Amino acid sequence: MSDTIITAPADEPRVPEIHKGLAGVVVDRTAVSKVDAASNSLLYRGYPVQQLAAGRDIEDVAYLLLFGELPTPTQRAEFDEEVRAARPLAPGLHHLIDLIPTSAHPMDVVRTAVGALGAAMPEPQRSPGVFDADETRHRAARLFGVLPAIIAYDQRRRRDLPPVPPRDDLGYSADFLHQVFDREPDELEIDVFDTSMVLYAEHSFNASTFTARVIASTLSDLHSSIVGAIGALKGPLHGGANEAALELLTTVGDASNVDPWLDDALARREKLMGFGHRVYKNGDSRVPTMEAALGRLLDRARASSGSEAGRVGRLADTYDALQAAVLERKNLKPNVDYPSGLAYHLLGFETSVFTPLFVASRVLGWSAHVIEQREANSLIRPLSEYEGPGLRDVPAGG
Numbered sequence: 001m002s003d004t005i006i007t008a009p010a011d012e013p014r015v016p017e018i019h020k021g022l023a024g025v026v027v028d029r030t031a032v033s034k035v036d037a038a039s040n041s042l043l044y045r046g047y048p049v050q051q052l053a054a055g056r057d058i059e060d061v062a063y064l065l066l067f068g069e070l071p072t073p074t075q076r077a078e079f080d081e082e083v084r085a086a087r088p089l090a091p092g093l094h095h096l097i098d099l100i101p102t103s104a105h106p107m108d109v110v111r112t113a114v115g116a117l118g119a120a121m122p123e124p125q126r127s128p129g130v131f132d133a134d135e136t137r138h139r140a141a142r143l144f145g146v147l148p149a150i151i152a153y154d155q156r157r158r159r160d161l162p163p164v165p166p167r168d169d170l171g172y173s174a175d176f177l178h179q180v181f182d183r184e185p186d187e188l189e190i191d192v193f194d195t196s197m198v199l200y201a202e203h204s205f206n207a208s209t210f211t212a213r214v215i216a217s218t219l220s221d222l223h224s225s226i227v228g229a230i231g232a233l234k235g236p237l238h239g240g241a242n243e244a245a246l247e248l249l250t251t252v253g254d255a256s257n258v259d260p261w262l263d264d265a266l267a268r269r270e271k272l273m274g275f276g277h278r279v280y281k282n283g284d285s286r287v288p289t290m291e292a293a294l295g296r297l298l299d300r301a302r303a304s305s306g307s308e309a310g311r312v313g314r315l316a317d318t319y320d321a322l323q324a325a326v327l328e329r330k331n332l333k334p335n336v337d338y339p340s341g342l343a344y345h346l347l348g349f350e351t352s353v354f355t356p357l358f359v360a361s362r363v364l365g366w367s368a369h370v371i372e373q374r375e376a377n378s379l380i381r382p383l384s385e386y387e388g389p390g391l392r393d394v395p396a397g398g
């Protein structure tokens with residue numbers, strides 16, 4: 001029997017070194033963003049993200065990521081028109097979302113809705129390797145436009161509230177908040193939310209972006225890449241950390257509990273959500289900007305009267321105490337999910353929607369990478385080192 005087995009050729013390439021988690025591996029070039037851990041900086045197409053957050057809104061950043069340059073006023077007006085036209089939920093999408101039980105995580109709803117949109121507007125069939133970058137940019141712009149309605153519709157149905165139609169006279173962030181909360185947000189709320197959207201929009205070859213690029217590298221369509229990326233972002237080691245970070249704060253509950261809680265967590269070798277980063281080892285470049293925005297929300301809440309000021313004050317003290325203790329005990333700094341989780345909570349969002357908010361913004365980075373991958377494609381197909389049983393014959397019978 002053994003002579004029927006085809007053995008591997010003797011010259012099969014061997015993988016000399018294992019790069020677990022691809023840590024430290026440079027797999028391709030990109031012109032979308034630059035994460036520089038040494039200088040603690042993040043550039044979107046050359047522009048520091050802090051400057052973009054301070055001086056531009058998410059629509060300008062969306063255009064920058066998708067088209068490569070900040071828009072001229074005419075380009076911005078055309079882009080606004082396209083994105084605003086895409087804001088209402090596509091007909092029938094309500095029914096699809098209603099079929100999903102409210103016990104499902106909102107990320108599962110977003111993933112399903114994006115998959116359905118991809119099925120409803122399939123990309124034109126072309127010869128392999130031929131694709132229209134501009135058409136993909138416009139598909140991405142429409143997806144960016146409709147995601148707030150998907151997220152808001154799902155949030156409101158969970159509370160038995162009717163959907164709120166988008167308003168064309170509001171910018172992206174103001175309208176997003178309006179669709180979720182059915183009221184016109186104030187300037188501070190818009191500014192904090194918009195800052196989070198700008199900071200979340202792109203971050204080089206993180207796990208979800210790499211997932212999107214892997215899918216694009218097979219010449220699959222944009223929506224399939226985005227669906228895969230949403231699945232990758234959901235995990236608590238990635239985007240899910242903003243939810244987990246807020247849960248951590250509420251579990252600890254009070255600054256006085258930080259030390260005993262941390263003793264237990266470290267003894268159990270628990271991961272501290274919202275802390276640490278694969279690339280930044282000396283602090284996340286986005287944290288100071290997000291913390292400044294969070295600080296403005298905290299100042300306002302603490303200045304208010306009544307029990308809310310006390311509750312927020314306790315949360316803020318716990319936030320500071322935990323951050324100091326984790327630095328002292330583990331030498332770990334917070335990543336962007338630590339301040340953004342608390343900021344979203346103060347804006348009134350339910351915890352389970354934090355990661356979908358991340359999707360609404362990161363869809364821009366994912367799409368820019370899908371376009372870049374397709375423009376200079378090479379199928380992503382790494383090797384592995386086999387460590388299973390050696391060559392053996394299948395036993396007779398059975």
Ligand code: CMC
Nearest residue numbers: 236237238239241270271272273274275276277278335337
């Ligand atoms: N809590 C406890 N220990 C940690 C943490 C943490 N958050 N982060 C790193 N460590 C430990 C890690 O266990 C390892 O310890 P040891 O050497 O004893 O095994 C050591 O620090 C070195 O870890 P590393 O190699 O730097 O970690 P990594 O690159 O594999 O992990 C990470 C990066 C983000 C997965 C990790 O820091 C983590 O799990 N953080 C919590 C989840 C989180 O906040 N994720 C959000 C990431 S950034 C924004 C986003 O994508 O949304």
